[in-house]
Amino acid sequence: MTPPRAAAAPSARAAAFLADSHLGTLTTLRPDGSPHVTAVRFTWNPAAGLARVLTVASSRxxxxxxxxGAGRxxxxxxSGPRWITLEGTATVSDDPARVGDGVRAxxxxxxxxxxxxxxxxVMEIAVDRILTLNL
Structure with a gap:
């Protein structure tokens, strides 16, 4: 097993793994600073370095x-012994065009x-750090 590594862009193996239709977990921070982790479906646009999560405005x-504001x-x-974490700054938009891009992705x-x-x-995450294991 190789140790986790940080990368500016995912390797070819990591990119292929991200193309698989797995679920993910999204971690945000509550107002008190404690983590909130939830299962999500998400998309990844490698050219833009952008991950997207469709959800509703009332969600935690x-x-x-x-x-x-714009939170990390x-x-x-x-999947098994393989994982990838995309870290970045998230923003939320109800703009129909941006939500539509999220739906198409x-x-x-x-x-x-x-x-x-x-x-x-749509929650858009401008990814600036990628961590992987066994990819």
Whole structure:
């Protein structure tokens, strides 16, 4: 097993792993500083260095990011002994064009449309650190 490594861009193996339609966990910080971890489906745009999570404005994860302005988050995908964590600054948007970009990316990755829920927003994570193990 190789030790975890930080990288500016994922290796070819890591990029292939990110292309698989796994679930991930998203970690945000509550107003009291404690971590909030939730399972999410997400997409990754390597050219833009952008991860996206579709959710609703009333969710705890969105409220945590909004509370901090643009907050640091970690998005982790795990499968067996392999994992990748995308870290960066998250912002939240209800702009229809940006939400639409998120929906198209989601459909491309998961081969289905995301649930349509009132108050849908997209959390966009500008990834500036990538950590991997066994990739």
């Amino acid at each position: 994860k969105v409220r945590n990011v909004v509370h901090r 988050v970690a998005l982790c995908q795990v 989601y459909r491309g990755r998961y081969r289905s449309l995301p649930p349509v829920r009132p108050g849908r927003v």
